[in-house]
Amino acid sequence: MRYLITGGCGFIGSHLAERLLDDGHAVLLLDDLSTGRFENVAHLEGRAGFAILVASVTEPATVDRCVAECQAVFHLASAVGVRLVVDQPVRTIETIVNGTDVVLRACARYRRPILLTSTSEVYGKSTKVPFVETDDTLIGPTTTRRWAYACAKALDEFLALAHWHESRLPVIVARLFNTVGPRQTGRYGMVIPRFVEQGLAGQPITVYGDGHQTRCFAHVADVVSALVALMDHPHSRGQVFNVGNSEEVSILELAHRVRSLTGGISPIRLVPYSEAYTAGFEDMLRRVPDLTKIRQLIGYQPSRSLDQILADVIAERCDPSRHPAPAPSSLEI
C-alpha cells in the first residue's frame, strides 16, 4: 500500500511514517514545514517507498495529485499547540478547516479511506470523567481564542462524518489525548518537552496555574499502533474513537517527577495563566479518555506508562544524535 500522510513531518506523522515503512508500505508525506520539521524524517530519506512533498494541505491541486497517487490517507496536518492557537488564531482556523475540507473532497473524488486525527480538546471544558465519544462537548465563548481550536476540529469531525453519511466515504475520526514522545518540540507549549528541557538545563520548571489540573499522556508509539489498527479494521468506518492513555497525573506532580529524573536542581515555579498565555485563558481541569470503544474494536491497550514516556523523552534529549537539530529561528513564534 502507499499511504499519504498529511502533516507527515510533524512529531506524530514522522513516527507513523516510520512505522508504515517498517511494515513494508510506501509513504508520501505532504507537509508545508510550518510546524513540522524536515529533521523529524531526515533519517527516513533514502528508504524504499519514502517521498516528501513540501506544500500546504490547503492547495487543492496539490492535494488532489497526492490523494490520486495513494491508496489511503492519514490526515494529520493541523495547527498544533495551545500557544500557536492563541497567538495565531487565523492561521489556526484556516489550516484546520480549509485543509480538512480540501483533503476530504479529494478523498471523496478518488474514494480513498481517510483517518482524520482530531483532539480531546473537542470535549472542551466539560468536567465529566472519563470522556466517552458520544458525550456532549462544552466549548467556551468565541471571545476566548483557545476555543477556536476545539471548534475548528469539531467542525472537521462533522464534515468527515457528513461525507460518511452522504456517500459512505470511509472516514475514521481518532480523538487524540495528550500524545508525547521523542521528537516532540516544546516550542508550541507542550508541557512534557518543556519540563524536560527546563529540568535538564537546571532552569525553573514552569507550572501554569496551581498545577492541580490533570492530564493523561500517551506514548506516540502506542498512538501510532492504534491509528494503523483503526485504518486496517473494516468496522472502524464512520466512527469516532478516543486514543490515548488513562493514567492520570496532575501537572504539579508531573513537574516533581521530571525534576527528580533530570537532576533534581530545578525549582518549580507557579506561573499564573494570565502571564503564561493571555488574560481570560481557560484551562481544562481534567481530561481522561474512556478507552472502552477502541479496546473493544481493536484490543487497544497502551503499553507504556508515564515513567517510561518520561525516560524515553529524557534519553532522547540527552543523546544529541537522536534529537533533531533546531529549526531556523524564522519558525519561532
Ligand code: UDP
Ligand atoms: N503547562 C504548564 N507549563 C508549561 C506548559 C504547559 O503547566 O510550560 C500546562 C498547561 O497549562 C496544561 C498542561 O500543562 O494544563 C498540558 O499542556 P499542553 O499544552 O501540553 O497540552 P493541553 O492538554 O493543554 O492541550
